[in-house]
Amino acid sequence: MYFNKDNFIENYEKVAGQLDQVAEIAKQLQQKAYKKIFLLGSGGAYTKYVDLRPLLFKKLNVPFLITSPEELVSQYLGELNEDTLIIAGTKTGTTKELLSALTAVRKNCEKVTVLGFVGDDDTEIDHLNLLDYRISSVDTDVHLILFGWFILNYAGISTAKMKAELLGLGTKIGQTLTDLQEQAKAVVYAMELERLQMWVASGHAWGEVCCYCNYILEEIQWIQAQGIHASEFFHGPFELVADDFQVNVVLNTDSNRQQDLRVAEFVKNHTSAYTIVDMQDFALEDLSSEVKEFVEPYVLNHYFDLLLRIYVERTGKSAQTRRYYRKMEY
Template sequence: MFNFNEDNFRKVTKGAVGLRGQIEEIGEKLTARGYKNLFLIGSGGSIAIMYPFEYMIKTTSTLPVYAEIAAEFVLYDHKQFGPDSLVILSSLSGTTKETVEAAKFCKDKGATTIGLVGELGTPLADLTDYTLVNYSENDTASDSIYLQLYLLIFKLLAARGEFPEYARFADELEAMPEVLLDVKRATEGPAEAFVNKYKDETYHMLIGSGSVWGETYSYAMCVLEEMQWIRTKSVHAAEFFHGTLELVERDTSMILMTGEDESRPLMERVERFARKYTDKLSIFDTKEYELKGISDQFRKYLSPLIIASLFERVSVQLEAQRNHPLSTRRYYRTVEY
C-alpha cells in the first residue's frame, strides 16, 4: 500500500489488543468499587472517538453516559458529575491542554479517571488513576484508541450483566489487526480514484449517523478542514432534511459514511435523495467489507473503526495528490490562542 508501514500498523494494533489483560483487571476493580455513571471526555478527534461509544452504551446498557468536550466540561456545573463518576479521557500525546485541564478538574472533584495515551510521563498519564499506554503515530492512533475502548467499555458492560458476549467479542478483536489491513487493501483503489476525481473540490458535505457520526464529525473537522484546509460541512443524517438539503446542487460533493447499526435507514434515506439531486455522490459503506472472523452480531459495533481505518487511505491520497502534507498547520499548536 502507498506510503504505509504494515509492520508498524500490526505492532500498534496488536499492542492495543494486547492490553486486554490489564483492561479486564481495571474493569473488575472498578466494578467491585462501584460507580454511578460514565463520562467520556476529550478534545477534537479524541472526543469524536468517544461519541460512538456513547451511542453504543445508550443502545446496549442502562448505564448513564455523557460524552463531553473537555474545554466546555470544566466550565459548567454538570449536575450528574461527582466523586462517584467514572471518567475516561484520551489524548495520544498526553499533552492536549484542554483534556489535561479536564483531568485535573476531575481529580479535584474526586472522580475516578482512566487515561488513554501514547506515552508515559506525559501530563495526562501522570494525572489519571488508571493509565493505558500504547505508542502510536497519528496514522494509527484511531485504530489503537478504538481497540482499547472496545475492550474497556464492553468489559464494563459485561460486568454489569449487559453484554454476556464479551469474551467472544474480545477474542474476535484480537483478529482486528489483520481485518483492518484487509479493509485498507480493499480501499486502496477506491481511495485513489476518489481523490483523483475530487482533489480540487473546494467544498464537501459529509453525512453520517449513529455510531459513525463521530467519525463523520472528526473527518470533516480534523482532516479535511485542519489537515487539508478544505471547507467542509458535517451533518447528521437525521438532521440533513432539516436545513442542509437546501444547499445541494448538481455539483455539490456529498460523502456518505454508512455503518451497520440501527441508524442505517437514515443513511439510506439521504442516499436516495442524493442520487436524485447531485452528480457528485461518494459512498463509503462498511457493509461492503468482509471482516473475516468477525461475527455478524458484532459488525454494527465495529462500523466506526472500519470507517476510521479505511479513510486513513483517503487521507494518504489527499496528502499526495494535493501536495498538502497532513502535518501542515497555520495556527494549531503554532500560534497562541
C-alpha cells in the first residue's frame, strides 16, 4: 500500500480541530482593516498561494501579492507599515531565507502583523518571536484547508454549511485516494524516466502542477519536467508534441475545464504517451463552490504525494537522496 489512509485521516482531524481557532484569528485580523497583504514563502508554500490565487482575487477586497522572501526584502521592505499583513508559510520553521526576511521586517517596522502557517512544532521561527499569530499546518507548509478557511472567514463569507463540509471530508478523501492507488501506480510506471514530462493545468490546479514538476519530479526524482498553463499550451509548447511525447493534463471541474479539455483533445490526437488526471474522479462535486476552490488543489497535492511514494519504489530516490538541497552551501 502506497497510501496510509489511517494516518491521513488522523492528520485531517488535527486540521479540522483548528477550524474555530482559524476563524477567530481571521475575525481579529479583519477588524484591523489592512491595506495590503503579502503572501510570503518559497517552494511548496509559494505554490500553495498560487493554488488559491483565483479565490484570493474574488474574495479579498485588499490588494495582495505573492512573493518570495528575497523579493520581499529587496523590493517591498520600504512599503511595509502598520497597515500590512504578512502571511508566511513554512513546513520546518527553519528556512533560512524566510527567517532572514522576517527578521529584516521586524527591524524595519515592528508594527507589521505576521501570521504564520508552520508545519512542525516548536521550531526556530517560534523561538525567534517573529510571529504575531500562528496556525499549525500539521503535515505541510501552508495547509490548503486551513488557508482557504482563513480566507473565507477573513472575507466574511464563511457559513456553518461550509464548516460542516470540511469537517466531514477526511474519511471521504482518504477513501478516494486509497481507491486510486492502482491508477496512480499505472501513471508512474508508464513514464520513461529519461525523457521530459510535460504537465498541463490551469485554475486552482496550476500551483500544484508547478510544485509537482519542480519539487517532486526535478528536485527529488531528477526527472526533467515542464509545467505549462493550459492557456499557454497553444502558444509554443504544443509544437513539441510528437507521437511518443509524454504529456499529462489535469482537468479542472470549474470554469477552466473547457480550456483544459481543449488541450486534452489535442494531446489525445497527437501522442500515445499521455495521461489525463480528471478532478471529477475525486468525487468532490457536492461541495460549495468556494470550498471546492481550495479542497480540489488540496486533494491534488495528496495525489501527487502518492505518485512520489510510487516513484520512490521505482527509482530508489527520495527526499533523503537529494544532491544539493540542504546538503551543501549554495
